Amino acid sequence: MSLKEDNLVKWYESVISNSGIAFPGLVKGTLFIGHRGWNIWEKIRDFIDAKYKQKGIKNVSFPTFIPVAEIEREKSRLSGFNPEIYLVSRSGDEERQNFFLRPTSEILFSHYFRNILESYEDLPLLFNQWCNVFRAEKNTKAFLRTCEFHWQEAHTLHLSKEEAMEYLKFFHETYKSLVKDLLNIAFLEGEKTVNERFPGSEKTLTLEAIMPDGQALQIATSHYLSKNFTETFDVKYTSRENVVSYPHQLSAGCSTRLIGALIMSHGDDSGLVLPLSMFDVHIKFLIINGAVTEGSELHKKFSDELKGYKVEWDFSSRSFGYKIKNEEMIGTPVSVILGPSEIKSNWALVKTRLSESKVSIPMDQLISKIKETIDQYSSGLYSASQKNLESSIVECSSLEEASHEILKNRKIALVPWFDDLQNEIDFKNEKLGFGPRCIKSRIVASDTLCFYSKKPATAYVYFGRSY
Known part of the structure; x- marks a missing residue:
């Protein structure tokens, strides 16, 4: 078996197969998840289910297939998913109206909400789904990026933005507790920059684990969707004042990518190292x-x-x-x-x-x-993970310095940034091989300049390579 430090990818693949966690599926980008791998997912599922049920969030199950016409309605907000969608155009020997395999379920939940929501007295609506989703990925890696994977996605509707934000915090804190207390992984946390938000989201909170090769791995996200989906799909209710209104919406989720994060974060040259709870x-x-x-x-x-x-x-x-x-x-x-x-x-x-x-x-x-x-077992795991995270972060003030630290030294650069959509698009067009991971903190008023555009910085942001 390859040594972890010498060849992380080969080591990772060897540990997954030799430990019986998973084996490659019959189609590229799919997995046979063995009992040890599924046991990890069940532990994650049990943790989240317990937290959600305490909050009154109920589980549901929706179809895998979605008509193409539905994504056309939402093309502007789901444009980021277009290249990843699997289309089904034949059934047996017959051509049929195209439908796609769900890459995510905002559309499905919108239709469900439209069927059950009538009055302000029905709100909040709090649901979660455990399911598999599909993305037509070209460059696949077991658990980290696959064409089919398992996840949970919570979707909620609220009367007010204030209530929605309270639940957004609940989801974010639940994931923080999951990753730290159950999985013993240290992480970066913060808000996504404008162009990195989930399509249709006005605010996205994220957790990012840093892998041994210095790449960031997004492991859990929570999104405030405002009224973008409810207005598009005509999800409405009658208010106390007898006025037709649109509710505020959230979505949040994590996936079997967490299994990959566990293996990469804690494993060593002899194989798996996992938290006691697993x-x-x-x-x-x-x-x-x-x-x-x-x-x-x-x-x-x-x-x-x-x-x-x-x-x-x-x-x-x-x-x-x-x-x-x-x-x-x-x-x-x-x-x-x-x-x-x-x-x-x-x-x-x-x-x-x-x-x-x-x-x-x-x-x-x-x-x-x-x-x-x-x-003493679990505390030692988290301490080692926290130490690795801290050693991965370097503060930089210029593009040249950040590029050197990220690309040559495999670090995460904390830089001053002008948080603006056009600035982010310009940076992305440079194709430098790294990008923004999340905002650490906002800058109110300062002479500090953006490391890229040299405009007044509005935030400190983590930049790095990512899976």
Whole structure:
């Protein structure tokens, strides 16, 4: 297997397949997601579902197919998706009216809302969908950019902009908690620049994780759509004053791209390294050299003492080398090695996934040592991720300096920026190989100049390469 530092792409692909997370599908850009990969997605789904249900957000399920006429209605606001759409023009041997596979569901939700919304008393409407979506990507990479992927998309309607903004903050904070507390990944957060917003959005909040190669990975977004979709699709209600009005709309989502972020952020040359919350097995007892009888006795003894932890015992006849390498590849947090000699001398070998060495522990101290290791596990992951993030950011004041740091040193540049659509279009037309990721903070009044246009800067913005 390639070393992570030498060839990140080959290492990444090897870890995904060797760990059983996923395998390439039969069509380019698709995946067979194995049980370990899907287990991660289920943990993410459970976390979000719990938060959403506490807020009164209900799950729904909508069709995959959308008539082409519907996207024509919304072409100006969804123009960014046009090159990515899959069109279906035949059914069996017959040509038929074109329809497309959903790249996102704003159109579907708009029609659903139009069917159920009548009065101001119906608001807010709060829904979420777990589904797969389709994008005709040319350059694909497992989980990070695929032609079919799984995600959740929340869509809500509100009486006022103020209420919508409260829910926008809720979605953003939910994703922050998910990524930090569950996935142990450090990230940049902020608002998207004008040209990077979701098409049809007036405000987009984003989380951006920085991968080991210095590229940013957008991992969760929340959008204030104002009345752009509700007016276009005639989603309206009768107000308290008996006036026909259009509600404010939000959308928010994250996808299986988070699985790729997890692997790239935490993995090492031996394979997966994942947060404790991602595992169905926290502790694996490896019985070697035929110590089945002795191991069975210890199994009975330790089962009660380790209640509350997810424990598994391997009594197979596979070699010690195979067993330990396999546990490292799939990322098992704690492996306990028990052979005849260890059991006879009343010691055990303990290998934690975050350490290369094995430690001999007296049997009477084994349980307390395991519990101590488990308790410290996740905090170490996040600390390492935060350290990597901080070392990736460099403050720059000129285009020359930023280009050097981003392209040569694989950094993220924090620069002063004139946040204007035309300025952003001009920058994009330069085709420099990097762009804005998100706004860190606004500049109220200052002599600071934009690193690109040299106009008065209005914000500090993170720039970098991205997936």
